[in-house]
Amino acid sequence: MHRVVAVAIGLASIATAAVVAAEPPAGAAACSGCHPSSPRVTSPVVRLAGRDRAEIIKAMQDFRSGARAGTVMDRIAKGFTDAEIQAIAAWYAAQK
Numbered sequence: 001m002h003r004v005v006a007v008a009i010g011l012a013s014i015a016t017a018a019v020v021a022a023e024p025p026a027g028a029a030a031c032s033g034c035h036p037s038s039p040r041v042t043s044p045v046v047r048l049a050g051r052d053r054a055e056i057i058k059a060m061q062d063f064r065s066g067a068r069a070g071t072v073m074d075r076i077a078k079g080f081t082d083a084e085i086q087a088i089a090a091w092y093a094a095q096k
C-alpha cells in the first residue's frame with residue numbers, strides 16, 4: 001500500500017515537472033478548467049487564448065473590484081494580484 005502511494009506521488013511529480021517547462025504562469029492553468037483551451041470545445045465560457053492582453057487585465061480588475069458583475073469570476077479574480085493578472089493575461093494573449 002505504501003509503495004503504491006509512493007509510486008503515485010513519484011509519477012505526479014514527474015508529470016508536474018513536464019508540464020511546468022512549457023507552461024503558463026502561476027494560476028493560469030486554473031483558468032482552463034472553465035475557459036476552454038481548444039477552439040473545438042463548445043462552451044458558453046469564452047476562450048482566453050489569443051484575447052487582447054489589456055482586455056483580459058481590464059476584465060479581471062473589474063471583476064475583482066466589483067465594477068463588473070460575474071457569477072464566478074468576481075470571486076476568482078479576488079484571488080489574484082495585479083502582477084499575477086498581468087502575467088496570465090500576457091500568456092493567454094500570446095496563445096493561438
Ligand code: HEC
Pocket residue numbers: 027028030031032033034035045046048055056057059060069070071072073074076088
Ligand atoms: C469556475 C469556472 C471559471 C474559472 C476557473 C475561470 N473562469 Fe473566467 N469566466 C467564467 C465565467 C462563467 C465567465 C462569465 C462571467 C461570469 O459569469 O462570472 C468568465 C469570464 C471571464 C472573463 C471575461 C470574458 C469576457 O470577455 O466576457 C475573463 C477575462 C476571464 N473570465 C478570465 C479568467 C482567468 C484569467 C481565469 C484564471 C485565473 C479564469 N477566468 C478562470 C468562468 C471561469
